[in-house]
Amino acid sequence: MSNTVADKARSSLTVDMDRHVQETWRIFQDYAEPHFRSHVYRKVDLPDGSSRIAIGERVMAFSGAMWDDPYANRMFDDNRFWPNHPLREGFDPKGYLSTMDAEGIDVALLTPTLALGNATIPNGIAGSALCRAYGRWVTEFASAAPKRLRPVYPVNLHDVNLAVKDARWAIETLGLAGFLVVPLPVGERALHDPALDPFWSLAQELDVPIQVHTISSLPDAEGRGPLVDVVAGAKRFGGSLFLHHLVSHRIEQQLALASFIAGGVLERFPKLRLVFVEAGGEWVRGWLAEMDARYDSPMMRRSVPWLTLRPSEYFQRQCLAAFHANEPLRGALGNELGASQLAWASDYPHHDSLFPGAGEAVRREVSTLALEDQERILGGNAARFYRWV
Template sequence: MGDHSRHVIISADCHGGADLTQYRDYLAPAFVDDFDRWAAEFTVPYEDMKGPDASRNWDSSRRAAELESDGIVAEVIYPNTVPPFFPTSSLASSQDGVAGAADLARRWAGLRAHNRWLAEFCQDLPGRRAGVFQIMLHDVDAAIAEVRWAHEAGLTGGVLLPGAPPGAGVPPLYDRSYDGLWSVCEELGVPVNCHGGGAGPRTGDTPVDDMFFLLDLRWWDINRFRHLVLGGVLARHPGLKVVFTESGIGWIPRELRKLDRLFDSMRSTGTGGGIAYDAASAIDDLSLRPSEYWHRQCHAGATFVHPTEMAIRDAVGVDKILWGGDYPHLESTYPFSSEAVRTAFSGVPVADTERMLAGNAAEMYGFDLDRLRGVAERVGPTHDEVGAGLDPATLPPEAAGCPAFAGLVPGAAKVRMGDNRGSGK
């Protein structure tokens, strides 16, 4: 990536969306009257989308200025605001809670409106925003058509894969009915993004339900990985690229070891060990071990990565890790992203740091690093600053709200992430 003195930082995990009334202009005409009725009764459910900072989601100039002030020169934009006809953030809604065909049609129209708004929003800052577009899984042909439209429209952030938990009304992700979707993503080089919190069902809206939803998030994220690997999706589509974002990275080496042992034991043609499986195996058609599929096709969106996670970077794969800051969520690294980078990447070789902060994201999402360096030379932290790290005692108390600083400053246990009802997740 050159001998430049400052790091290019791409956040592979940011969030955005239109103000509620803005979506009206992007809806298909047949849904406008329904939108007016829905919007008249809708109340925004998230506190951080009601106050003066809500505009961070859609105010292009404010967003660009704040990210630059934080050392970030480009971003991958996942959804955040509530799209038309959804009760909550689409990221948190998964496929569950849909009452019937009419609701499905309205929600699909709402997601398509978001995608069209997002395409224009990314064009406001060419080359520095990669928008992640949305689909639903109830109509695979419609999803395939949306992938082709989004690719043509320049939404380079790839597709957000909805959850398909039990009760969602759609088949599990390893079902062959989705093969056409995987094929078009493979054909067009469209990344498939799995964002933390989007794979599992919600059991209700009480504080107890919220607690268990948070506790179960990681399990559902890992389960989605298992379905794609052991279910044969990655084997059938070797050119498919999958990114698991905001799920942490500490689970990855453990899960790969576990699945490799399971794989060796389950194969009916092998001796295996440790796990009994007394029938012809469902995984006999897999030519690679799970860890090999990970290293061939999978990546980790390492949102607010912690120094303890950097310690296992080689086991995950330095070429697999994409740093993210989670702007504008309450638990994001903003406005301490430079401090978060210095904390996590202290002592890490410059070449490895460059890959994880920018190179991997540029390859995945099509950013032009030469184009971004001009901005980075103005706002990015220097190689020396990042390599030297920082003294945690110099961090302000407000930094304790971000998991990147967990255990490093007083109050870090009181992570803002604990009130996810305020941040759309």
């Protein structure tokens, strides 16, 4: 690549599609409506002198050290993430922006850390109250640079009517960039269950994307998660963080994508837009090819009579996949997946993210592509998807 082309690529709009904020547990008390504060997260002291975080009557594995200390470097009192030293400069807006500047990132889609679990709480009233508390806090956080810091709103779908009401408030009142859902079933309902259609319909009406973001329930020795127990393979793998993290990320995303496409959500809502993050993007092309192969079989196709397009065509029309910053693109681009369906994400500042160096890594990875495709992946597709251009 010539220096001129390289310089143009470096000057392209660069958008990080999944850049986390590291909220503390206290914000859910401080930003929840007063009448909900006894029903949301709280710190509890245990007889052995330790402290934990609880929701309702359920005492979770999270260490109480994180209640009001954003610099607590042990999320748990056991050693599953030890050592895990979070970046101090990433916990306030000024420091957060400095980390973006260092990476050459113009805009970040702000994703929650602790509040990811709010979407999984079976009590939809409590879960939605926690989502609203996070929405208020992250709006305040992002007000330091609203054109650069673009939060998405986590949605708890266990009470669909409440989810629709809160989601409209998040966009029309708070001015947030879009929504976040986790790829798990909602109770006994798959994501393509028609009972959830009012929410997909609202997202289409409001013309904002939905970020589909995986979550690991970080199991204890028995395979139980602190918030969510329903993750593919959890009971099979017990407390193995390696296996559980592997399954809960990529495989749950595959199941969600199958629900949205083969389950007919994208057929019913042809202007709905989805962004798949946290699980990388190299898996997408192969998974779409698997779906296409089945759709091309007359026998198989009879079981999905509602589909009017090949599965890959739905993805090309309505979806983006965000690659990890240091994930190879080899073999990922092809008939099912083109540069127009790709973006990238750093997953900052989590233990498995690439920092520092994400910006440089993704520019290096796309450097062999045509300049137009580089610009699309670095930020052009994100800007188009979120209607910033």
